[in-house]
Amino acid sequence: MWLQRNWDCNVILSKLIPYKVSNIMSRIGVFICHCGENISATVDCERVAKASSEMEGVEFATDYKYMCSDPGQTLIKTAIKEHHLDGVVVGSCSPRMHEATFRRACSEAGMNPYLCEIANLREHVSWVHEKCEATTNKAIEIVHGLVEKVKRNRPLDAIEVPVTKKALVIGGGIAGIQASLDIANCGQQVILIEKGPSIGGHMSQLSETFPTLDCSQCILTPRMVEVAQNPNITLYTYAELEKLEGFIGNFKATIRLQAKSVDDSKCTGCGLCTTKCPQNNIPSEFNEGLGTRTAIFTPFPQAVPNKPVIDKEHCKYYQKGKCKVCQKFCPTGAIEYDKPDEFITEDIGAVVVTTGFNVLKTEFFPEYGYGKYKDVINGLQFERLASASGPTLGEIRRPSDGQIPKKIVFIACCGSRDPAKGIPYCSKICCMYTAKHAMLYQHKVHDGDSTVFYMDVRAGGKNYEEFVRRAVEEDHVNYVRGRVARVYEKSGKLIVKGVDTLMGAKPVEIEADMVVLATAGVANKGAEELAQRMHISYDPYHFFTEAHPKLKPVETNTAGIFLAGACQAPKDIPETVASASGAAVKVVSLLSRPTLIREPLVAVVNRCAPPLFSTCVGCFMCQTICPYQAIEREEIKDRKTGKVLKVIARINPGLCQGCGTCVSFCRSKSIDIQGYTNEEMYAEVTALLNK
Amino acid sequence: MKIGFYPGCSLQGTAREYNESVKAVAEAFDIDLKEIEDWNCCGASAAHSVNKDLSLALPARILALAEKQGIDEVVVPCAACFNRLAVAQYELNEDAAKKAETENVIEMTFNNKVKIINVIQFIDKYIKDKIADKMTRKFEHKVVCYYGCLLIRPHKIIGFDRVEDPMSMDELMTTIGASSLDWGFKTECCGASLSIARTDLVAKLSGNIIKDATERGAEAIIVACPMCHSNLDMRRPQIDEYVGKEIPTPVIYITQAIGLAVGVAPEKLGLQRHFVKVNTL
Numbered sequence: 001m002w003l004q005r006n007w008d009c010n011v012i013l014s015k016l017i018p019y020k021v022s023n024i025m026s027r028i029g030v031f032i033c034h035c036g037e038n039i040s041a042t043v044d045c046e047r048v049a050k051a052s053s054e055m056e057g058v059e060f061a062t063d064y065k066y067m068c069s070d071p072g073q074t075l076i077k078t079a080i081k082e083h084h085l086d087g088v089v090v091g092s093c094s095p096r097m098h099e100a101t102f103r104r105a106c107s108e109a110g111m112n113p114y115l116c117e118i119a120n121l122r123e124h125v126s127w128v129h130e131k132c133e134a135t136t137n138k139a140i141e142i143v144h145g146l147v148e149k150v151k152r153n154r155p156l157d158a159i160e161v162p163v164t165k166k167a168l169v170i171g172g173g174i175a176g177i178q179a180s181l182d183i184a185n186c187g188q189q190v191i192l193i194e195k196g197p198s199i200g201g202h203m204s205q206l207s208e209t210f211p212t213l214d215c216s217q218c219i220l221t222p223r224m225v226e227v228a229q230n231p232n233i234t235l236y237t238y239a240e241l242e243k244l245e246g247f248i249g250n251f252k253a254t255i256r257l258q259a260k261s262v263d264d265s266k267c268t269g270c271g272l273c274t275t276k277c278p279q280n281n282i283p284s285e286f287n288e289g290l291g292t293r294t295a296i297f298t299p300f301p302q303a304v305p306n307k308p309v310i311d312k313e314h315c316k317y318y319q320k321g322k323c324k325v326c327q328k329f330c331p332t333g334a335i336e337y338d339k340p341d342e343f344i345t346e347d348i349g350a351v352v353v354t355t356g357f358n359v360l361k362t363e364f365f366p367e368y369g370y371g372k373y374k375d376v377i378n379g380l381q382f383e384r385l386a387s388a389s390g391p392t393l394g395e396i397r398r399p400s401d402g403q404i405p406k407k408i409v410f411i412a413c414c415g416s417r418d419p420a421k422g423i424p425y426c427s428k429i430c431c432m433y434t435a436k437h438a439m440l441y442q443h444k445v446h447d448g449d450s451t452v453f454y455m456d457v458r459a460g461g462k463n464y465e466e467f468v469r470r471a472v473e474e475d476h477v478n479y480v481r482g483r484v485a486r487v488y489e490k491s492g493k494l495i496v497k498g499v500d501t502l503m504g505a506k507p508v509e510i511e512a513d514m515v516v517l518a519t520a521g522v523a524n525k526g527a528e529e530l531a532q533r534m535h536i537s538y539d540p541y542h543f544f545t546e547a548h549p550k551l552k553p554v555e556t557n558t559a560g561i562f563l564a565g566a567c568q569a570p571k572d573i574p575e576t577v578a579s580a581s582g583a584a585v586k587v588v589s590l591l592s593r594p595t596l597i598r599e600p601l602v603a604v605v606n607r608c609a610p611p612l613f614s615t616c617v618g619c620f621m622c623q624t625i626c627p628y629q630a631i632e633r634e635e636i637k638d639r640k641t642g643k644v645l646k647v648i649a650r651i652n653p654g655l656c657q658g659c660g661t662c663v664s665f666c667r668s669k670s671i672d673i674q675g676y677t678n679e680e681m682y683a684e685v686t687a688l689l690n691k
Numbered sequence: 692m693k694i695g696f697y698p699g700c701s702l703q704g705t706a707r708e709y710n711e712s713v714k715a716v717a718e719a720f721d722i723d724l725k726e727i728e729d730w731n732c733c734g735a736s737a738a739h740s741v742n743k744d745l746s747l748a749l750p751a752r753i754l755a756l757a758e759k760q761g762i763d764e765v766v767v768p769c770a771a772c773f774n775r776l777a778v779a780q781y782e783l784n785e786d787a788a789k790k791a792e793t794e795n796v797i798e799m800t801f802n803n804k805v806k807i808i809n810v811i812q813f814i815d816k817y818i819k820d821k822i823a824d825k826m827t828r829k830f831e832h833k834v835v836c837y838y839g840c841l842l843i844r845p846h847k848i849i850g851f852d853r854v855e856d857p858m859s860m861d862e863l864m865t866t867i868g869a870s871s872l873d874w875g876f877k878t879e880c881c882g883a884s885l886s887i888a889r890t891d892l893v894a895k896l897s898g899n900i901i902k903d904a905t906e907r908g909a910e911a912i913i914v915a916c917p918m919c920h921s922n923l924d925m926r927r928p929q930i931d932e933y934v935g936k937e938i939p940t941p942v943i944y945i946t947q948a949i950g951l952a953v954g955v956a957p958e959k960l961g962l963q964r965h966f967v968k969v970n971t972l
Contacts, residue, residue: 366856372873420846421854486855488875490903495875 026057026151029085030143031076032121033067033092039121040065042131043139048091048121051140055147059083068098073105080109087150091119091143112155114600114675117146141688148687152680159653161596163249164349165189167587170241170530173201174573175354175565175580177223182584183352184232188591191346192227193239193255196285198303199224201356202566205286207386207394209573210436211467217302217389224304238309242343244351244534245629247654248560249596251348259339261310262296266334269306273326273335274298282314284391288381290399291391296326296335300389310335350560350587353544354580355530357566360415360519364422367486368411368517374400375494376487376515378414379433386440396444398514405448405513408441409496410434411484412454415520423520423541427570430518431458435468437516438477451478451510453498461574480508487515521570535628536561543569554583559598559657562586601675602656603630603663605649616648616670622662623649630655631662694817695762695805696724697753699733699772705925706769706917708961712946713768713810715959719825719950720818727757727765734779735771736884736918747789748796750779755794755801764806766813768946770841770916773809774849780807781848809842810915810946811859812851818949822866827954829868834948835909836860837900838877839919860913860945867952872907876900881922894929897922901930905940911969912942920944924966941969 030052034040045063053061060083064072067090079085088111090102095118103113119142129135165188169180172194180192192199204224206216227233236257243254277294284293286300293299295315298308316323317337327335359380361370369376375398377385388394398405412434415422431454438450457479459465471477482505484498493511500506523542531538536556537545544567547555554562564580565571571579590596605616613636623631634650637643651662651671663671663678672678694717702710717724730753732738739746753776757765767773783790783803794800808816838857846854855878861871879900882893901923904912914920923930923942931937942965950960962969 366853366858486875489873490875490906497875 026087027059027083027085028055028057028087028089028147028150029076029079029083030055030058030061030147031067031072031079031088031090031092032061032063032139032143033072033090034063034065035093035122035126036066039092039126039139042126042129042135043121044136045091047136048139048143052089052091052143052147055144057151058147059085067092068101073101076102076105077109080106080111085111086115087147087153088116089119089143089146089150090116091121091139093122094118094120094124114156115150115153117150117153119143119146145684145688149680149684152677152683153675154677156600156674159598159600159602161247161249161598161654163591163593163596164251164347165591166191166346166348167350167352167591168193168241168251168253168346168348169352169354171195171201171354171356171565171567172199172227172235172237173354173356173565173576174203174220174223175356175567175576176201176352177220177227178577178580179352179354179564179584179587180227180233181223181230182581183587183591184230186584186588186592188232188588190233191253191255191348192233192235193241194235194237195240196299197238197260197297197309198299198305199227199235199237200300200302200304202380203573204300204302205288205380205387206383207388207390207440208436210432211461211463213436213439215388217387221302221304224302228304235305237305241530241533246348247630247652248598249349249590250654251351251560253346253348253351255344255346257342257344259341260307261312261315261335261337261339262308263334263336264305264307266332267307267330268332268334269298269308270331271298271308272329272331274308276325276329278323278325279314279316282311287384287391288378290377290381290384302389310337350562350590351534352562352564352580352583352587353530353534353536353556353567354563354565354583355524355527355567357521357543357570358524360422360522364415364519365517368414368484368515369487369489369494370517370519373487373489373494373515374398375405375513376517378517378519379430379437382437382516383433386437386444394444396441396448403513404445406445407449407510407512408438408445408451408514408516409484409494409510409512410438410450410452410516410518411487411496412452412518413483413520414517416518417455418520423522425541425569426458427518427521428458429521429570429572431456432461432464432467432572434516434518435459435471435477439471439475442471442475442477449478451480451496451512453480453482453484453496455481455483461572482508521566524567527567534558534561536563543567554579554586560590598654599658600653601658601673602653603651603658603660603671603673604653605651606670606672611645613646614648614670615668616666617668618647618649619667620649621665621667622671625661625665627659627661628655628657630657693723693725694813695757695760695765696726697730697733697757697765697767697772697776698726699730699735699767699769701769701771701917701921705921706944708964709768709917709920709944709946711959711961712944712950712955713766715955716814716818716946716950716953719953719955720821722817724766725760725762727753727762728760729756733769733772733775735769735775739775739778744793744796746775747779747783747793750776751783751790751793751801751803752797752799754780754803754805754807755797755799757805758801758803759799762805764808766808766810768810768915769918770809770839771918773807774841774844776807777848778845780805809851811842811863814863814945814949815859819863819866822949822953825953826867828952830864830948830952831868832870832910833872833908834864834869834911834913835872835874835904835907836864836877836913836945837881837904837919837923837942839881839914839916840878840883841918842915843878860915863945864913864948867949869948872909874903874907874909876903881919883918883922886918886922886926890926890929891933893922893926894933897926898930898933901927901938901940902934905938909940911948912940913945913948914942915945927967939967941965941967943969 279295
């Protein structure tokens with residue numbers, strides 16, 4: 001019942017306002033815009049206005065060069081007042097462009113804004129037809145349809161929704177950290193959940209960052225500490241979103257807190273347990289398998305929170321029932337083996353999804369020998385080799401024998417831009433990080449020789465192209481334009497066979513000591529499932545989809561859920577941080593409002609006088625097909641006895657997106673979309689047909 | 692069990708031992724190979740670069756005959772024939788007008804639904820699981836498997852094995868007890884039909900293949916294509932000249948290796964027919 005709010009009475013009240021069907025009583029105004037010459041070049045606007053004035057119920061009609069301009073709007077407002085108009089049709093551009101403008105003008109003149117309709121005479125008529133009589137006739141017909149519709153429009157009131165002033169940020173990488181800090185610094189509460197034992201994400205694994213070569217950890221770790229210390233941020237690590245219900249301003253999130261087996265309140269982070277754990281040969285995720293860790297571990301020394309967790313899959317005690325070494329040595333008694341996972345629920349106003357990405361590690365390109373040859377590694381592994389906190393303490397040493405590779409080959413576009421074997425899109429970050437890798441290698445191995453095989457170098461970005469040129473010109477990285485056909489091992493060397501397409505497709509063969517594959521950036525495992533859990537859309541590659549690729553880059557199609565960072569597509573750090581701050585602003589502007597105003601264009605189940613109450617028969621077919629889980633059961637009770645008289649469907653106006661699926665499914669025609677009722681739509685269509 | 696069989700010209704000429712070994716292995720596993728009656732040339736390797744219609748009509752006639760003779764699956768051991776038949780079938784299925792036109796040319800109508808399989812698919816499907824029971828002598832040799840270009844290409848049409856790093860032959864060789872070596876020339880070009888016009892190029896390309904195989908200690912090179920075989924085997928004198936020494940490593944068909952493992956007599960497998968003698972086996 002927590003969804004039940006006082007604001008739904010608005011909707012019901014508007015539903016009870018009787019239909020205004022009397023055509024004779026209607027006083028409609030029609031305003032035809034020339035849109036400069038956009039419309040008037042092919043449509044005879046004057047004739048449209050004249051024809052409109054002769055339509056039944058039209059009180060006033062005129063045309064004007066720029067209806068959206070200030071004098072144009074004044075024209076509408078004055079006409080509404082002088083002619084006591086009770087409906088307006090504006091023949092202009094697409095409603096997506098100026099519907100809001102004209103509705104606001106009507107509203108300022110004292111008319112209910114939903115009694116204003118837009119006839120799209122630009123995109124639907126003038127832009128797509130030649131100048132001729134039929135074109136003008138079509139414009140007249142469209143206006144006529146809308147005049148008939150607007151006669152039946154009923155005044156609607158915007159829906160007010162309360163807002164829970166707390167944001168949930170999912171994913172503690174740089175995107176999540178940035179978004180959380182930005183929201184928290186605006187004084188709003190944030191819950192940040194991270195799946196792993198520490199925040200920091202991929203950025204904490206990186207060595208140095210392009211194009212400035214500043215140390216990734218040095219710029220990141222202070223921000224991680226800020227997250228931990230900010231009083232407005234509640235951080236849950238080892239935590240995942242289990243369920244998300246509700247709607248914008250009013251979400252309810254269920255969060256699973258995975259048992260860490262270590263009591264955070266008792267643990268001092270001394271690290272004694274991690275030195276004593278006998279299970280010390282587990283491939284370290286943080287080091288991308290190039291180093292090892294223990295079963296009780298903190299992923300890296302700068303982790304936030306800097307307290308260990310037990311990896312149950314590898315812990316001897318959990319697997320075999322014996323060991324408890326960590327418990328024995330823990331000076332504060334913080335180890336608690338038997339604690340189960342916990343579930344907490346939180347009321348949330350807005351969500352930012354920042355779950356990041358990963359790189360292809362599978363056998364996508366068996367011909368390159370990844371997984372078969374130890375010295376063929378991916379870009380993320382190279383980051384660990386080059387990082388001062390990595391398994392080689394920043395020295396470039398190859399995994400097989402720890403030797404310093406004297407000849408290294410970087411292969412760009414491994415899987416990217418390769419619809420046949422990999423993915424068709426460009427992973428965007430690889431050109432830059434490959435240049436950086438080659439550069440770092442040259443800085444660390446002075447007598448080393450590095451070659452980059454590339455398709456194109458895509459270095460769009462501030463100081464990016466200069467950076468790549470620096471690698472080529474100052475650090476003498478050998479750039480070869482061409483694909484690599486195969487990598488194979490022979491007498492301890494990795495033979496890289498490729499082609500140089502700038503040298504007349506000359507075959508190139510390099511005997512390398514190490515090969516680094518710039519594997520494609522892909523969506524995280526489980527991204528699809530998470531998207532379904534939150535009801536947000538995703539693309540065929542399981543990246544989350546923004547509401548509009550240009551104008552709504554951080555919004556999703558589900559109101560109140562925002563995106564940032566590489567969960568949308570591969571992004572570099574600057575772009576990720578920018579999108580995170582963008583999403584944070586959206587969240588803050590949402591949370592700073594006392595209530596939310598939503599368009600009342602939602603579905604409603606009709607109500608009428610007892611004993612019928614509604615024509616709804618309670619079959620709940622609508623409930624099964626509603627894509628937004630907006631339909632609930634409503635019991636109509638006898639006021640005196642409390643006896644349930646009838647059960648009908650009720651549409652939660654906060655959740656309903658006005659898609660209309662329920663309307664077409666309703667067997668008893670009991671549901672209507674406000675602003676697009678069956679009656680209104682039929683009137684419009686009938687008018688179009690009876691020209 | 693009855694399966695259609697299309698030998699093509701190679702298996703009647705330069706690759707007689709391939710023909711013999713395919714049939715011998717099939718027989719050893721009680722599989723009846725029914726040769727398509729009145730079959731014709733598949734069009735490889737010239738037709739598709741000279742005349743598109745001809746390159747479709749030739750395989751179409753073969754497939755139509757197979758259908759008429761009640762064959763619904765046909766094994767095509769020659770990689771070039773396999774490739775031509777599979778590609779023509781795909782192209783005709785994609786283009787109804789072309790199919791009608793081709794039917795007109797061959798004066799036969801057909802559904803074009805005959806399943807075309809190469810020798811590896813054939814062994815995988817009908818023989819692989821039974822090898823363990825029939826094996827009389829493990830094929831305990833170090834080998835490299837050479838796939839060449841046509842067996843698995845174009846991948847979109849053939850849809851079999853991994854295109855750049857195929858493993859199906861390696862798996863079969865492991866099944867019969869061989870140790871199959873990792874090497875770099877699985878799908879490198881052998882020079883193919885340049886064998887006649889530019890023997891020097893074949894010597895170079897095939898020479899590199901042979902060289903890598905022997906340097907890794909392979910005792911034999913396993914193939915499934917008559918063209919590859921003839922380049923690696925028949926052109927050995929030219930290869931030896933290119934490499935600068937005599938290389939004794941034999942090139943044998945996968946069916947010959949399997950035949951040996953299940954106890955088929957070497958003569959029945961045509962092992963005596965190779966230019967590079969197969970003595971070590």
